[in-house]
Amino acid sequence: MMNVQVHGRSAAVYTGGKPFDPALPCIAFVHGALNDHSGWTLLARWLAHHGWCVLAVDLPGHGGSEGPALPSVEACADWLLAVMDAAGVQQAAVAGHSMGSLIALEAAARAPARITRLIMIGTAYPMQVSEALLTTAREQPLKAIDMVNSFSISSIASKPSYPGPGMWLHGSSRALMRRTLRGGGVVDGRNLFEHDFRVCDAYAHGLEAAAQVRCPVTLILGKADQMTPPRVTRDIAAALKAHVVMLDSGHHLMAEQPDAMLAAVRGALG
Numbered sequence: 001m002m003n004v005q006v007h008g009r010s011a012a013v014y015t016g017g018k019p020f021d022p023a024l025p026c027i028a029f030v031h032g033a034l035n036d037h038s039g040w041t042l043l044a045r046w047l048a049h050h051g052w053c054v055l056a057v058d059l060p061g062h063g064g065s066e067g068p069a070l071p072s073v074e075a076c077a078d079w080l081l082a083v084m085d086a087a088g089v090q091q092a093a094v095a096g097h098s099m100g101s102l103i104a105l106e107a108a109a110r111a112p113a114r115i116t117r118l119i120m121i122g123t124a125y126p127m128q129v130s131e132a133l134l135t136t137a138r139e140q141p142l143k144a145i146d147m148v149n150s151f152s153i154s155s156i157a158s159k160p161s162y163p164g165p166g167m168w169l170h171g172s173s174r175a176l177m178r179r180t181l182r183g184g185g186v187v188d189g190r191n192l193f194e195h196d197f198r199v200c201d202a203y204a205h206g207l208e209a210a211a212q213v214r215c216p217v218t219l220i221l222g223k224a225d226q227m228t229p230p231r232v233t234r235d236i237a238a239a240l241k242a243h244v245v246m247l248d249s250g251h252h253l254m255a256e257q258p259d260a261m262l263a264a265v266r267g268a269l270g
Contacts, residue, residue, distance in 0.1 A: 013083065027094070034145070055083060059103075069187045095119035098121075102123070109213055120219050122221065134194060138190065148227070154256065
């Protein structure tokens, strides 16, 4: 891990187990709602050990990054570009999962000359959240965490792979989300889970952003994804002229299909 200063606050960045070298080709990873950098561990470590410098960020108010959480996708995109500045990175590929995919899209639109590849994982636009789930996230966040994990993970158990035999995907994801919820505090009267969901729900700039993107784009989607169903990506994929990769997975692609995800990301990076 390393820490950089962004807008006067500390931002935590995982570098994949290698010293950060901005002279190397760079990739930034952006996590989804109520998560942190740890969802990218396999991808970050593989790339860091194969010639890339890695910026797997904790968004403000998440994981090791100082809060408060930012109010919009647009603000998060500006923050991500500021992290690149603070790390001395002029250009980078950027990969985002779920909420992070919208942040990656917006960053690629705001700084098209700086983003070399855009990889949107478990994405949808619009990324609307049902009122029932928003209400549960506000009033019973632990119940909402269980609901989201049930919707996100399509299998009872995955084959032995990363991170290893015996890993319980539902339990590990639930533990991460509970820890992130505890650390995130209250943002504008909302817990961090409701806040993140509302950030996703409010983003309305996707098609305009797509028109500004200049780099190659890959969408990596789960065939059984109930959180961001692949059918909802039709318009944004067309606007981005994206290459679409479908995996046998739910929304939790990095955990359910780690080997296929690594292959898809390597392919997207050319």
